[in-house]
Amino acid sequence: MPLTNWIDRVDGRDWETASEGTVRFALIGLGWWTVDFAIPAIERAERCETTVLVSSSTEKAQRIANEHDVPHGISYDAFHDGAAADTYDAIYIGTPNARHEAFATTAAELEKAVLCEKPIAADYDGAARMVDACADVPFMAAYRMQTDPIVRRARELLQDGIIGEPRYVAGTNAQPLLEMIPDPDQWRLNAALSGYGTSVMDLGIYVINTARFLLERDPIEASARMASIDEAFADVPDQWASFTLGFEDGISLVGTTSQDAQYETRLAITGSAGRLVLDPVFHGEVVMRIERGDATTTVEHDAVDGHREMEEEFAYFADRILSGEPIGPDGEHALVDMATLAAIHEAAERGEPVRIA
């Protein structure tokens, strides 16, 4: 029975190639995501080990290193000076967007592999410099949707033609940031650290990149509307935003995003013969619903959550490094998102569509 086989493989890995070796990680930037998600994910992931934690102060780094049985805790400055460089093979960058570049550049000079959170930089030029600097080391943008097993199954089903020809995508990603982190001075609301803005950069990027991954197409034009009305959002244009992307074959994407709205994550791809809906999708649990003609099929998997996604991401990255196979979301791939983010912000500012370079 083919469905039985399919269900048993739902959370399977279609990329695993390495059979031995371990990649030792230095984790840079010890915010809640790194501590609560990256550290446990590396503990669970095969062929991965955390050997160094890097933070603004040696004291903080060593304290958290002690708490998690990590051998080394060093400061940002010490990292740039090459401290403990023989104890790690790769870095994971979880700092504010504008600070990624310096760490990636140092890592490349030290010939370390780089796994960098998205968006990979605060603006396109910074991203391009970083990708260029990392040209000779393995570089992966941390799009964990691309290693989520349900999302990978969705992509296979789309390749099989389960919705016919794709027509349009509707995606949304919103959260009440100031309820989650009640600090109006946080970096996501600071353009110097976040980049072009906050909602599209931090949340809309999930819509954009996951749609690219699922459609296997890149956007060619962007339109957008943005609004910021409250004092906490005075430094960024997009307290909330809507955007449209045009892809080849007449496919459109409409997206909505906000750092100041009721929580929601959803991506729906409608085609000539069906529809694939991921709801929720971007922050942990992924539920896939397929509508085809009069039939509806829903797929969920208890083991697939935010921790599993990060585990898969680290395991995949380590697998690529150990096997030497090409990395899926590489620097060039991430640059398309940076160009798209730039175009969306320019389109909102100019009030007209902007071609994506």
Add this chain to the structure above:
Amino acid sequence: MPLTNWIDRVDGRDWETASEGTVRFALIGLGWWTVDFAIPAIERAERCETTVLVSSSTEKAQRIANEHDVPHGISYDAFHDGAAADTYDAIYIGTPNARHEAFATTAAELEKAVLCEKPIAADYDGAARMVDACADVPFMAAYRMQTDPIVRRARELLQDGIIGEPRYVAGTNAQPLLEMIPDPDQWRLNAALSGYGTSVMDLGIYVINTARFLLERDPIEASARMASIDEAFADVPDQWASFTLGFEDGISLVGTTSQDAQYETRLAITGSAGRLVLDPVFHGEVVMRIERGDATTTVEHDAVDGHREMEEEFAYFADRILSGEPIGPDGEHALVDMATLAAIHEAAERGEPVRIA
């Protein structure tokens, strides 16, 4: 317990004023919608009666009139000549868009009230002429969402602030038209009869008008993308389309629509403190989901379907005529949709945002 009272009133009428009298209807255009939905709705609705059926031929009109115990069956020509004019008080127009105007104009000359299907005309100028011609008779655009009880409850909840400040709307309305009506020569695919196009005119209008009704705001700018690739859609630009509308207060609407895609109807309004989702919404059953903070509330009502919506629409229209109260979706209201439809099509053609007059 307030919730008990609220639930008991879910399908209630907040507009009923007339206590006596009957409005006699002539139904014009005997397609499946008129026969399967309008005739039964009038039978069920208080203070409504069908006395005349009007079709392309006397024979067809009389045959269907006999089948439904309607006293008169007349031709379009006879209608324009004033036949049976003393046996009806109002007309319902269910013909192709481009043909609405002539019937409305004759009705106005005969001093009859007019209930006209949406969009009210094939283009803005035709709509403006029609509204002008009907200036001295009661005129209502047949936006049945506005008389659906669940949609009316949704509007009240939004007025109460259940989602805080509205930020953006995402709406979709799609169907596989050629599977539903397997005729490539049908009027909805013929620009001379349908107007600017097919998907936005016939389906997107639900997204646009329902959002206007719920937000109590009108759009001020439109952007859009359209594609037609198959032979059956050669005469219209929008086999599928996406569009964005800008409203005051920075509110955006993103819409997707297609006459050649997997069926879907959905409207979601996201706000600073909650989200109101109607899914499904546009073609019969309406299910309302309210997300506010961590709580989700779902409201559905077995008696509210496409027939009930049409019953409510006719009952409301008759109530307004008999009481002389103002009509909610009147000609001026419908003209805003026509201007919006025109702007969406112009925006798609020009590839840039278009202000809505």
